[in-house]
Amino acid sequence: MRDQLEAVRGEALRAVADAADLQSLETARVHYLGRKGVLTNILRNVSEAPEEERPVLGKTANEIKKAVVSAIEERKQALEAKVLEDQAEQDRADLTLPGRRPSFGHKHPISQVIEEITDIFAGLGFRVATGPDIETEYYNFDSLNTPADHPARDLHDTFFVKPGVVLRTHTSPVQMRVMEQTAPPVAVIVPGRTFRVDADASHSPMFHQVEGLWVDKGVTFAELKGALMLFSHAFFGKDTEVRFRPHYFPFTEPSAEMDISCTVCKGQGCRVCKHLGWLEILGCGMVHPEVFKYANYDSETYTGFAFGMGVDRMAMLKHSIDSIHHLYENDVRFLEQF
Amino acid sequence: MRVSLNWLREFVDIDLGAAELAHHLTMLGLEIESVHVPGEELENIAVGEITSIEPHPNADKLVVCKTDVGEGEPLQIICGADNMKVGDKVPTAKVGGRLPGGFDIARRKMRGVESHGMMCSERELGVGEDQGGLLILAPDAPVGADAVEHLGLDDVFLEIEVTPNRGDWAGVIGIARELSASLGASLRQPYRGPSTEGNPPVTGLSSVTIDAPAHCPRYLARVALNAAVKPAPLWMRSRLTGAGLRSINNVVDITNYVLLETGHPLHAFDLDTLAERRVVVRLAEEGETLVTLDGEKRKLDRDTLVIADAREPIAVAGVMGGEPTEVGENTRNIFLESAYFNPKSIRRSARALGMATEASQRFQRGADPEMAAHALERAAALLHELAGAQIAHGVLDEYPKPVERPEVTLRYTRTNDLLGTEIPPSKQTRFITSLGFTSLEETSTDARFRAPSWRHDVSQEADLIEEIARLYNYGEIPVALPRVSRTETEFAPQDRRIRRLRGFLVGLGLTECLHMSFSSERQTEKAGLNGRALRFVKLLNPLSENMAAMRTSLIPGMLGHAAHNINHGRSTLRSFEIGPVYFPAPNETDLPQQTQRVVFLLTGNRADRHWSAQPAPVDIYDIKGLVEALFASLRLDPSVTEARHSAYTPGQCGEVRLNDTVVGAFGRVAPHVLKAFDIEQPVYLAELQLDALLAHEPPAPQFQKIPAHPPSWRDLAVLAPVDTPAGAVVQAAKEAGGKILRDVQLFDIYKGRQVPSGKKSLALNLVFQAQDRTLTDKETDKAFQKILHRLHKDFGAELR
């Protein structure tokens, strides 16, 4: 019986080791350890062996059973790992294939620039205001200290709907509408469509402006400079140089134009800046006392600044767009670049 | 306007280089657009003296000259011109020299004879148009001197943008005056009037009457006798050319030269052509006409100021002279006008006649009544000097009521309060007076000034503060952080929501378009639109027929967008636009109505091409889905009904309502519309009234308890007549299911072989759930039966 036991041990361990898959392993387990298995039978027959041999036989038989059970367990883990590995090999993805990307659209660059400009000024405390595209001459010109016979008011620049009603030539009329609507202090940023009878390589009859107005007690030209420098650094980058030089607008006094160092050549001179190294970005100034008169604001108590900038030009500079006409063609090969 | 640096230097000393000067002027408010140096391209050109002229042995049209350029032996130069003689001084480009256009002078052989340089014409030097022959220099030109310097070609021209408020900057003297103030250099007055002693008195030769003093406050004139009309000298011509003006004859050139120098327009009449040899300044009479210098016959109206002789108008005052009284070759006696006209009057005339001249633009901005006198003296002196004219003694000067000069008070603290500076009072006063203002009164707190005759733009304190800021230099004004106190009023409450919506639509895969606000009746009809969409706000002065009106719909623009991109090979488009449309106001006196709309456009495939899936074309349910998503994002619940719409295909068009108000439509674009736009593939559009949508702002969502008890699901498949609207079935099921029916999803529709003809199968997934308990089978069975019963009753539906 002893010999028989030893033979079974060798045989069983070999069968476990040889099992090529989980199924043959199970067959081997049933063959040796099943209810009618070889080892089970031997264990059952230990009681029939001579009394003096029983303890040794029983011990040996149990040892063998233990060894076989653990061999099966070990083999099972190995086989299971192999199954997983095979499966993984079968399921391997080709990560060079493009993913299933949800399609996303593109905001028009004009919208993006307007959002960026208004965000920067919102951070300074300005609120967005809007006004009608079709305006009265009163709001577009007269109330901005530009009476009918003013040289700044040129007939062929303005689209007329009827006498006294125009397509607004700038976003400035919203200044007056806002001041009529609320008492100072007031700080608004006004994006919108603007129109001029002007169509050539560098002009579009419709374009966009953003207007800003801040009126309060004690607003200074120094703060106008501060606000617009802050804006320029936020929009064009920290290294951008800014300069203010005198200019003329009927609705501000003193008036200024702001230049930034050319974004293309960094001030060295190039075609974009006409070799001057500077790019004109916006017009600005301290609100003219006559304008306050129209708004019924007391120009002795309150001062303010206003500015206006061309969104199209800003977008073109920011994204190196070479013609304003791209902005209104709505060619998706253009729009998808932004 | 173009200004010569050498010319400026006649009036003020300038120690700055061209670039520095350009920057200095720019920082004063005289924006420099460009700097032009005509002599830049000229190198190694000397004043030469021709010492001999011999025929060329091998060419009839060439001669062999010897020209002395002050360097030992005269140079042998072959020349094709024939206007020179021995002893003439000519500009001579030496070997190694250079002419405009990068033309290098080298030693070369011409028809077998060596040539060691080139004698030049005006045109070859780039100083004038004359190419008739060599440019003959003055007899006293020093041989061997630099011809560029001698000709004044070492000059620098600055192209200056003059703002409309500063008429006084439209002349060399005005700019010199500004430089004198800012550089602290004194202004020179180098020129005197003509000497007229012993000449006949002007009063016996002509007279001036002003009949319209409001339009013409001052009118001055002089008379020049026996002038010789001929070409002006080179120095004058080259300055005119440099400024971009054409040379005509010495008399006209003198008026132009003085215009450039003083900024004041003058006009010269041929005195002998004036009826009764006298001038009347008056308004035109009805029916009067005048042939102006440009050859046009002008009809004058009663508001147009004219210069007339005893009989008829001879010039449109301040705008343009008349042809019959023009100074020509045979003119001997000249009536020279220098006037100060009312800017508004000239602006009106120029507009009414559609004319914009050098003169009218200057008068419109406001001329200087004192400069009028100075300009007249300067021109008369030049007429004497360059045309040999005898200037009649005395000036005709009608100035009934001197133009008032504004007086303005400046508070020193106000300057610093407005600018954020600390400029001391003495400095403020100095700045103002350096600009020609007269100080009338000064106290410790303020000062009172009278503006000079050339400053019409200054009328109040803020104007003086700007002058101080300019001379102080904008760059020196400190920079301060603004302390904005936030405004309470919300001026554009919808702006943030529109912006969020734009982001949402982009997230849905739509690309934003932006079309101009213009449209036309033709474009709109082409898009199949009618009714209200054809009621336009029209423009009185449109740029073109296609842009004659303001758009009434976003659809025409989007169809153009589709056509353009499909044409360029992009057949799949998913686009949107948010923007205004415009309609006439119901009340004539109101401004037109402007409202925001949103439009979607889908065409081509539902998704981009991908290796894992077949491309599927978009259909009506894609566009409807976008509309649903838009409403869902705004937390609004629209209803959709089938509709007929001229832009859309029948049976493929829905009308969208919000609270029973139509807020838009969507559908498949009608075939005739596609054809009109040359589009050969289906296009789906939706246009919605965004303002109407945004007018509803649902309250913030309120939290609903998440059910603690599990739902139970039941599927219900029914057969119903084939034309039964699925939406109605779902709606009826929802109503019949009662409180425990949480949701109904239609998950299958089937028509075909496995259902009887005239029927379709609708499969609904019903979700039952109660907040407070797990539902029993009995409860859900009961609700299920109720639903089935209702569907049978309403639609004749049978359980499948």
Ligand SMILES: [Zn+2]
């Ligand atoms: Zn540049």
